[in-house]
Amino acid sequence: MKISVLGTGYVGAITGACFAELGNEVVFVDNDPRKVSIISEGRSPIYEPGLEDVLQRNLERISATGDTRGAVLSTDVTFICVGTPSREDGSIDLSFVEQVSRDIGDALKDKEGHVVVVKSTVLSGSTENVVGRTMEEVSGKRAHAGFGLASNPEFLREGSAVHDVFHPDRVVLGTEDAMSLRVLEELYDPFDCPVLVTDIATAEMIKYVSNAFLATKISFANEVGNLCKHRGLDTAKVFEGVGLDHRISPQFFRSGIGFGGSCFPKDVRALLSQMHESGLAQGILDAVVAGNEAQPLRAVELLKGHLPDLKGKRVGILGLAFKPDTDDIRESRAVPIIERLLEEGAEVIAYDPLAADNFKALFPAIAYAASAAEALDSDAVIIATEWKEFEDLDYDGKTVIDGRRVEKAKSAAVYEGVCW
Numbered sequence: 365m366k367i368s369v370l371g372t373g374y375v376g377a378i379t380g381a382c383f384a385e386l387g388n389e390v391v392f393v394d395n396d397p398r399k400v401s402i403i404s405e406g407r408s409p410i411y412e413p414g415l416e417d418v419l420q421r422n423l424e425r426i427s428a429t430g431d432t433r434g435a436v437l438s439t440d441v442t443f444i445c446v447g448t449p450s451r452e453d454g455s456i457d458l459s460f461v462e463q464v465s466r467d468i469g470d471a472l473k474d475k476e477g478h479v480v481v482v483k484s485t486v487l488s489g490s491t492e493n494v495v496g497r498t499m500e501e502v503s504g505k506r507a508h509a510g511f512g513l514a515s516n517p518e519f520l521r522e523g524s525a526v527h528d529v530f531h532p533d534r535v536v537l538g539t540e541d542a543m544s545l546r547v548l549e550e551l552y553d554p555f556d557c558p559v560l561v562t563d564i565a566t567a568e569m570i571k572y573v574s575n576a577f578l579a580t581k582i583s584f585a586n587e588v589g590n591l592c593k594h595r596g597l598d599t600a601k602v603f604e605g606v607g608l609d610h611r612i613s614p615q616f617f618r619s620g621i622g623f624g625g626s627c628f629p630k631d632v633r634a635l636l637s638q639m640h641e642s643g644l645a646q647g648i649l650d651a652v653v654a655g656n657e658a659q660p661l662r663a664v665e666l667l668k669g670h671l672p673d674l675k676g677k678r679v680g681i682l683g684l685a686f687k688p689d690t691d692d693i694r695e696s697r698a699v700p701i702i703e704r705l706l707e708e709g710a711e712v713i714a715y716d717p718l719a720a721d722n723f724k725a726l727f728p729a730i731a732y733a734a735s736a737a738e739a740l741d742s743d744a745v746i747i748a749t750e751w752k753e754f755e756d757l758d759y760d761g762k763t764v765i766d767g768r769r770v771e772k773a774k775s776a777a778v779y780e781g782v783c784w
């Protein structure tokens with residue numbers, strides 16, 4: 365099949381590469397010319413283990429362009445994979461989605477039977493009411509008649525995304541017309557996993573409820589983890605015992621300094637804003653967000669228990685990416701920690717094996733270490749990301765506040781886990 369993918373960020377680049385690996389022809393589209401030229405050479409525009417290998421293997425099946433209209437006209441199906449960030453008030457910003465919907469609509473004037481699939485995470489109702497309506501207005505054609513319209517939410521995790529795309533727990537197809545269902549079923553035919561076919565609004569909601577549930581599990585783990593620490597209990601043992609209940613599962617049952625990244629914080633905020641708008645918020649998700657904002661600052665409070673006056677103290681930060689194996693720093697928990705340390709007058713020296721360059725744009729004035737050992741050479745260290753290499757450091761004689769349960773760090777002279 366011929367596929368165009370609009371937006372070559374984490375989701376678009378990975379989805380497109382994996383569809384190419386399955387034998388499809390893929391045209392990547394981005395309005396960032398740098399990404400277009402990188403992808404054209406079969407290189408990865410983002411750091412994601414294994415992605416470049418997939419692109420290289422499929423060079424003859426991929427191309428990249430900045431021309432949305434041309435890409436739509438030359439393909440059978442278009443996946444919308446542009447960003448859907450948070451606005452200041454937490455509601456979802458659909459401006460990128462609206463822009464590409466106009467561009468696709470313009471191409472659809474000259475095309476029949478094209479299928480448009482929304483993979484970007486959008487609130488229930490948006491595919492129909494924003495994407496569909498916009499394309500109808502611009503193209504003069506009707507959704508589900510002149511063109512197909514569907515939702516196919518993405519559940520990949522950065523850092524293991526290539527594996528996740530080929531081995532999903534499930535595929536969700538939100539379709540309401542036969543042409544979209546046929547195209548999506550054909551594309552996903554090689555996948556050996558449950559395929560759930562729903563209406564579009566249900567598919568959109570499944571994505572938000574999944575992310576909100578996982579975020580809730582993490583904030584819950586942090587809240588009870590704080591109590592376990594206060595009571596001198598080993599939180600991991602408690603969670604192990606609880607997670608053995610098959611209704612609960614041990615997955616994502618870990619405490620630490622909270623969740624970050626491009627999805628959980630913004631998706632919870634967007635769902636919450638839809639709940640508040642509907643007058644249906646009961647406080648659970650408000651607490652999930654509030655707990656997640658407070659949790660990273662506990663690391664600084666614990667540090668002050670050992671170094672009450674941080675003024676002029678050199679504090680190392682180990683890990684800036686929101687999780688290991690990615691260079692993505694969006695909503696990284698290192699951000700509020702560093703902000704608070706700077707407010708307290710500390711000197712920060714930060715280290716990350718991949719994400720330091722991205723972080724420099726946010727914090728140009730702090731020091732960056734060339735190695736973890738250099739950052740460790742400080743008055744104290746806070747571990748903010750569980751990079752594997754932090755398990756190999758020499759923590760002897762150090763003061764460590766561990767936000768991510770790095771086992772080796774327990775050998776430090778002074779060691780505090782954030783909630784264990």
Ligand SMILES: NC(=O)c1ccc[n+]([C@@H]2O[C@H](COP(=O)([O-])OP(=O)(O)OC[C@H]3O[C@@H](n4cnc5c(N)ncnc54)[C@H](O)[C@@H]3O)[C@@H](O)[C@H]2O)c1
Binds near residue numbers: 627
């Ligand atoms: N990152 C994840 O782990 C993940 C997982 C599941 C779902 N999602 C969802 O997928 C969507 C994309 O997320 P992402 O992390 O890939 O975002 P991203 O910011 O990494 O990538 C978005 C890309 O879209 C491009 N773009 C913006 N406007 C465009 C336009 N008019 N024409 C062409 N390209 C344009 C940008 O240049 C960028 O390359 C979001 O809705 C997100 O919530 C993300």
